[in-house]
Amino acid sequence: MINSYPQALTIAGSDSDGSAGMQADLHTFFARGVYGASVMTACVAGNSYGIHASVPMPTDFIDQEFADLADDYHIRAAKTGMLADSELIEDVVKNYQAADFGPLVVDPVIMTKHGNQLLEESAFNTLRTKLIPLATVLTPNFYEVQKIAEMTIHNDDDMIMAAKKMQAMGAKNVVAKGSHADNQQTTVRDYILLASGEGFWLSEPYHQTDRVNGTGDSLSACITAELAKGTPMKQAIEIAKQFVNTAIGHPIEVGHKFGPINHWAAQDRSYN
Numbered sequence: 075m076i077n078s079y080p081q082a083l084t085i086a087g088s089d090s091d092g093s094a095g096m097q098a099d100l101h102t103f104f105a106r107g108v109y110g111a112s113v114m115t116a117c118v119a120g121n122s123y124g125i126h127a128s129v130p131m132p133t134d135f136i137d138q139e140f141a142d143l144a145d146d147y148h149i150r151a152a153k154t155g156m157l158a159d160s161e162l163i164e165d166v167v168k169n170y171q172a173a174d175f176g177p178l179v180v181d182p183v184i185m186t187k188h189g190n191q192l193l194e195e196s197a198f199n200t201l202r203t204k205l206i207p208l209a210t211v212l213t214p215n216f217y218e219v220q221k222i223a224e225m226t227i228h229n230d231d232d233m234i235m236a237a238k239k240m241q242a243m244g245a246k247n248v249v250a251k252g253s254h255a256d257n258q259q260t261t262v263r264d265y266i267l268l269a270s271g272e273g274f275w276l277s278e279p280y281h282q283t284d285r286v287n288g289t290g291d292s293l294s295a296c297i298t299a300e301l302a303k304g305t306p307m308k309q310a311i312e313i314a315k316q317f318v319n320t321a322i323g324h325p326i327e328v329g330h331k332f333g334p335i336n337h338w339a340a341q342d343r344s345y346n
């Protein structure tokens with residue numbers, strides 16, 4: 075039957091080394107058995123040492139990408155990644171609202187693991203007021219939580235307060251990722267706030283490795299893939315946490331520095 079196979083969409087930047095951005099999302103969709111389509115918002119040149127050039131796509135090109143997918147495919151869940159500036163955020167919001175692409179996972183990509191800024195500071199407010207209200211799930215990392223909620227996180231109570239603040243901005247569910255700042259830590263703890271108001275912590279083993287590029291992209295992509303298949307929200311988040319943790323825990327040797335995670339770890343560990 076036409077379009078019966080689950081299809082997910084990433085609205086993101088292309089990362090030339092394949093470790094993050096759209097490529098990490100598509101790897102994840104594939105690994106989770108979901109067909110992956112993409113709307114490219116920007117094109118990034120980089121490798122495991124860092125990002126060296128970046129070009130935003132013209133908005134009329136992005137409009138055409140959305141229109142072509144809406145005309146033909148049945149996208150059941152979508153996610154956003156790098157959106158670069160206010161103009162791109164507003165264009166993506168306009169297109170997503172006109173389309174019928176299912177739940178939206180917003181990964182508010184601000185900064186890379188190398189410390190390159192991927193969203194202009196002047197766009198933070200557009201993110202808060204235009205995109206976050208559309209988010210079925212918002213997946214900020216520790217740095218992004220503090221930028222979006224405009225507060226410094228010192229303890230668990232701060233994290234819970236920040237998650238509530240982001241839900242008040244319109245995000246239905248929030249996955250607020252914990253700090254990785256301490257090399258001695260044995261676990262990573264994320265705070266999850268569901269649309270029902272239920273809040274809980276999810277803990278995973280901490281792996282000391284440089285093979286961590288694209289972890290946030292892959293987490294949000296895995297949630298998207300699960301939502302496209304109809305997995306309930308809490309389970310989708312738990313599956314995604316475990317998927318990324320397994321991928322970090324079984325590194326592949328690609329690149330010299332901050333290399334990619336192993337999206338295939340859960341299926342086939344023969345390369346480890």
Ligand code: PXL
Nearest residue numbers: 087088089094095118156186
């Ligand atoms: O992982 C964040 C990210 C998102 N999108 C693009 C990237 C990166 C990090 O390198 O290049 C396009």
